[in-house]
Amino acid sequence: MSAMMALAPVRITGLRAAAAAAASSRRAVKIGAAAATARLGKTASLATVSSLGIDKATGITKPSTVHHNLPYPQVFEHETKNKEGESTANGTFCVSTGQFTGRSPKDKYFVQQAPSDKTLDWGKINVGVAPKVFENIYNKAVKHYNDNVDSMYVFDGYCGTSPKSRKNVRIITELAWQHHFAKNMFIRPETEAETAGFKPDFTIINACKVVNDDYKELGLNSEVAVVFNVEERKAVITGTWYGGEMKKGIFSMMNYWLPLDGVMAMHCSANKGKNGDTALFFGLSGTGKTTLSADPERYLIGDDEHGWDDDGIFNFEGGCYAKTINLSHENEPEIYDAIKRDALLENVVIKDNGEPDYTDVSKTENTRVSYPIYHIDNYEPSGMGGHPNSVIFLTCDAFGILPPVSRLSAGQAMYHFLSGYTAKVAGTERGVTEPTPNFSAGFGAAFLTLHPTMYADLLQKKLAKHGTQCYLINTGWTGGGYGVGKRMSIKATRACVDAVLDGSIGKTTFTPDPVFGFEVPAELPGVPAKVLNPREAWSDKKGYDATRTKLAGMFKDNFTKFVKPGVTDYTSYGPK
Template sequence: MTAFARSVVFAARPMATRTALSVRRTSILHTKRAMMATVSSLGIDKATGITKPSKVHRNLPYPEVFEHEQKNKEGEVTKNGTFCVSTGAFTGRSPKDKYFVHQSPSCDTLDWGKINVGVAPDVYKNIYEKAVKHYNENVDSMYVFDGYCGTSPKSRKNVRIITELAWQHHFAKNMFIRPDSEKEVENFNPDFTIINACKVLNKDYKELGLNSDVAVIFNVEEKMAVITGTWYGGEMKKGIFSMMNYWLPLDGIMAMHCSANKGKGGDTALFFGLSGTGKTTLSADPDRYLIGDDEHGWDDHGIFNFEGGCYAKTVNLSKDNEPEIYDAIKRDALLENVIIKSDGEPDYTDTSRTENTRVSYPIYHIDNHEPSGMGGHPTSIIFLTCDAFGVLPPVSRLSGGQAMYHFLSGYTAKVAGTERGVTEPTPNFSACFGAAFLTLHPTKYADLLQKKLDKHQTQCFLINTGWTGGGYGVGKRMSIKATRACVNAVLDGSINKANFTNDEVFGFEVPAELPEVPAQVLNPRAAWSDKEKYDNTRIKLAGMFKDNFKKFIKEGATDYSSYGPK
């Protein structure tokens, strides 16, 4: 959840809970006790070299996970029964410690650089053997989650997550697709396995050429990843997402960092946006069904959620500002790094441990979720930006080429600070609205998205949830009412009935009128008292876009630069 999300109060109550079973809602039996497995019966010994743990807890039902978490003293229980853990020194991902093994044939397709850093096979072998040794010498009881990434049976991947901690098993169970029965996974063959050896520290990291004693290394050819040195649960989730970003586009399937929802008539919409833009909140529409809040694929059949749950920020969360998320935090949810008060109540305002406090929970904790986890081909795509320069209109319609330009740009802006007198925003460009998880060159995703848009006649819009009437420190934040009105006009198609004008710098189409949105807000220049300053700021922002886009212009890649600002 985002800062924008914190300020949203839905006027309407959520639609009634649907009676249909959620995708994998029954999990592997909520009430029946799981049968003990062995490393041999699951083939883990031959596949990984882990042979010694005498107890292997596979796909534990939620009540048993809860028992193990308490027995192992891995955290504390809140007043309403939600389990809460601390992830230690790492309260977020460690992107500078993420690596891919540099070897054939994946070395020819991975987009090497600051995001995808290569390590030699012998470095991976060193880390991998440390993890296996730890399990064989120090672990008596381990946990195995066998399930899926992706709700679409034709496009999903089988994932196996091996952990030493019960709460990390709980996290995997929340975030991935849970099998319906034990029989379903009798002969489970994982497409990818993660060994989480969070207690292993690589003290020889300098000799290995690594950034720190933490290592998160992916071996594409061996279909294996190992995590050492960090307890943060999000490494497992985002690690598999990175792999989906590798596999799916090579098969012509789009992988996306976006939320998705579905109207009562079956129309599907996607919401792309970086932190602070309102992606999660705006997709959690009380009048629409939530497909998923973070990661999706787009295959020949439509949109499908990668996950079986949600992973939301909880900072400043309250029942008044976000009732759906607040009510989802109950037994079977898992809180991370939240301070628990002496009376057992979570204190979502306490950021003394981290501002990145989070909760994971199965998606069926949201009343108006879409049980199948799937939707049709999207009618609309919304790119969300929080423009702290106050230049962009609250909504604009994009041509196909412009959509690719803004998709690749992945723009939002962060304010330089919150103290009085700070007025200069900082641009933040993240390719495809998720650069940290792209394993192929960004234009590969743009080309694939362009084909999807053309084939299914999907319309794209840019919505600014940021500032109007001036930049940060001068103007004011776009009103929630105006943003929601823009979103609703896109979703019901009424925006296409408006009269449009072309922005003379950015080139996109801006509606001259929309219900519940003041005309001077729709025209951002009109909202500024100092027109000359607006013109200069717009040119400045356009220049930032152009400078950023230079990195996408390279031989062999589609050049979308002509669709950017003039």
């Protein structure tokens, strides 16, 4: 790594703050006034690079100013002063992420070295690079900060609401809006004492302005590189400005650490009812995790990433990251109302009157907003819940074959968890312009650092121990495939979810699907009978039968990779 350079004085322009707008008075009573009211920034204090440990830990020594855990008002001032984006009519800041408006999964790498090389699941998702490649890219990032950056931003906080399993994370960025993103998405320290002598378990250096022109010589896919060094507990991001790389990078590491300790790591949202019943929503981006978990009748635990330990469910994050394409108050009021001061819009077109235009996809269909979780009025302040009563697998079926809701046996639940069938939604990843059938183990294979069966084995034990019932809900197409049928209405999907959560779905009769085997309800309030039975929604019944056979074959072909010696074989629970 780069040799340590002479220490430079560092001025810290902000101290710990957790700007929390008041939730409802009912919730404020529960969590206490201190957490329900906005905390203001305090007077700046002086420090040195060594006082934060940045110099010895990273080699970054030259930036003369470090903005450390800025309060939200100061973050806004920096974004505005730096001209990093534009403010909307209600004070929400909006940025453009440039060429990259989604993750770059083919540019993600892990350093191949002992001992993690024995546990990482190497392949197309977890691509290995030699230590010297990481050193090359890392040194470029450090040199960029030392040669070109006078003022940088450091976020110190947590990943994981459970004190037992949380990790200390440090995010170093050059841009104020990326500091804003980290502040929104990770768990913000409440007091100065929490970060006194802060020791990060993992550090991400975001050097988005660094481009790897020598990527071919390094054996990389492109000028972009997101590289993780498990042993050194560091990652470096170069060539892409997309904020999601930081969020998903830490999620990938949680997917590595927790299962090795017997804790389930999950790509899912979670909420709980007024009686304390907890539900999980698995699904890839665009399948409805954020929308369906933001239920006004339930308390939101989190919208994307969770763990499941012996005490129950816990959120990894301190915020939400929602898609905003075609967002409206009528269909998604909780998310719509969460977009206010301290939220951060990405790649959303702003109209002349300062209002966001969520229907304009001229930049990308993957328009996004991040916001602190307390922007949802009925959030769960602890970020935790009990063992789940229900688990819902969300799928976006581009073929229009799967019913809007079906009940899974224990074996079928494991089959569909490992299959992770859905459709990639336009704009979520580079090069995807329309829904494309996709199988993604655990409904999040892109973030699984261990073999998928390790997560399946953990989930199977949890479900059996706590008697949790699983359901498959299709938020995709009905009456035909993409281009012929139409997308399931949010209202119909909500009706299915409500029936699962309130238990009323158990009062109806079920019929096994002749091919997939899962049980389909005969009737549900708010869902037309011909929608519940997808074959009846098709005008071309023979076309439906042929397409169902085709989809079943895709399931079978995909599942062969999970059949090998020493691994539980769930093939018999799949389609016939």
